[in-house]
Amino acid sequence: MDPDHPHLHQTEDPRCKQLIVNGKPFLVLGAELQNSSMSSARHMTSIWQELREDHINTILGPVTWEQIEPIEGEFDFKELDTNLQDARSHGLHLIILWFGAFKNGLSTYAPKWVKKDQTRFPRVKLRKAGGLTKTADILSILDTNQETLKADKKAFEALMQHIKEVDAEHSTVIMVQVENEVGIIGDSRDGSALANKRFNEPVPKGVIDKLLEDWDSLHENLKVNLISFKEKAQSIDSASWPDAFGNTPQTDEIFMAYHYAQYVEELAAAGKKIYALPLYVNVWQNSATGLDRVFQKTMGIANPNQLGFSAGGGDVPGDYPSGGAVVNVLDIWQLFAPSLDFIAPDIYLTDYGTTAISYRHRLQPLFVPEQRRDDYGVSPFGIDTVKVEHKVNPYKKHYELLSKVSTIVLAAQRRPDHFSGFFFETQDPNQEPIKLTLVMGEWNLCVEPAHVFGEVEPGCGMIVQLEEGGGSRFLLIGWGFQASFTSTRPNVHFNGILSFEEKEVVDPATGELRTRRLLNGDETRSGKYAVMPSENPDYGGYPISITIPAGTAIAEVEVYALEEET
Secondary structure, X not given: OOOOOOEEEEOOOOOOEEEEEOOEEOOOOEXXXXXXXXXXXXXXXXOHXXXXXOOOOEEEEEEEHHHHOOEOOEOOOHHHHHHHHHHHHOOOEEEEEEEEEEEXXXXXXXXXXXXXXXOOOOEEEEEOHHHOEEEEEEEOOOOOOOHHHHHHHHHHHHHHHHHHHHHOOOXXXXXXXXXXXXXXXXXXXXXXXXXXXXXXXXXXHHHHHHHHHOHHHOOHHHHOOOHHHHHOHHHOOOOEHHHHHOOOHHHHHHHHHHHHHHHHHHHHHHHHHHOOOOEEEEEEOOOOOOEOHHHHHHHOOOOHHHHOOOOOOOOOEOOEOEOOOOHHHHHHHHHHOOOXXXXXXXXXXXXXXXXXHHOOHHHOOOOOOOEOOOOOOOOEEOHHHXXXXXXXOOOHHHHHHHHHHHHHHXXXXXXXXXXXXXXXXXXXXXXXXXXXXXXXXXXXXXXXXXXXXXXXXXXXXXXXXXXXXXXXXXXXXXXXXXXXXXEOOOOEEEEEEEEEEEEEEEEOOOOEEEEEEEOOHHHHOXXXXXXXXXXXXXXXXXXXXXXXXXXXXXXXXXXXXXXXXX
């Protein structure tokens, strides 16, 4: 029996888990606030309604340790309570981001009483040339007495207890992020005396055993750093970290990943005992998944280092937070922080598709909690200031459409072999057109940017093979693409479109649709394609207007095939 509070539900297909809120599957149409916005309920007063009007249903916002526990042992949730009430009154859900001991590889959100007591709460030391070290603005997790962990855990427990007390009957809060982009910035590991001692002690037997037991399931980006470990695995029972894994920055990163995973596991396990909401960590990405093509084209750069900063990227541990759950240590986190429901990538500079696929490792759910502000993807960071950059929120039209078809999308998620989403960036006229090939049931689908005579615009959407109609009916949602269908049956000599209808939503709660227009002729390129046009197709000076603009961005096509008669 499923619990009453928000939770993840495993569907019949092992590839699909869904978030359940108020007893029903819930599609997050999310966006993250600027870091300081939710520190003031008064500041947020004018923002809630605008977010709602942009068809956002979930806001990701920080609750900070420095604000809720300014004096040790005395907790103040006044601002959070008002924000909860205001979000609820506007029909919005919240994902709470716990900015505790760690935020972006630093400890700037720790309370004053933690920052000033370096004896009780020791700092990370960054190793410099000549054997020197520099004190970092990072609390060490390797202190013998674990004072940082104890204090952070106590505050997190208080937060989870308070959310349960004031919100359990409302489910305004649907998930909680534990810390924010943990890891060490400026070095591949903590270089303090305490850390050096731990680094040169024997690797815990549980680490060695688990890596060997799970060897076949480990991500290739981790395996490549464990070659020497695997070769001498039988003789390293008492080996130190450098002896077991090699004295490299990658070993430093594995060492820190293990300890950060254990640290977060302590918080997550304690929080779940109080109120078992879905919990996750977010991850500042390294450059392993490659630079995003759209970002590269927009900025005119070859790699992130040309920007003069590494936020959202980085080539070596320490350029990005070392010990955070990047792909090459993702297994360490999944194995040693089991109370987390998933590990989520923040996507700014890295290739979107590659990063997303990497974080489906071990079939964990994919959730992107923050990303750069452009016109595709999910959960943009800084949504409350997006119009300063874009004038109009580019997510509004996408979220408006998705809010109408969310019931349909959620049902399709449970049938992953019959559902696919995609995005086509601006086309380079000197390159071959991008085409996506899909197989759904007994049909091959070819999806490509919608035909225009002028410049091809970006396209995005999804295709759902409907259960009704023997698998020959498909729902198309989105803009700027076209699809053709070919039967996989061996004796087929003709494939065609039986009907193509533009749809509109009658009832978003049930997913009921009705026909608005019958589409044929030019709108199917004479029966060859189911075309989902962009909002402003470029006619390119062509004198005949055969490429119409988008309507509802929802259509249903039924296809057929003729077989050779025997």
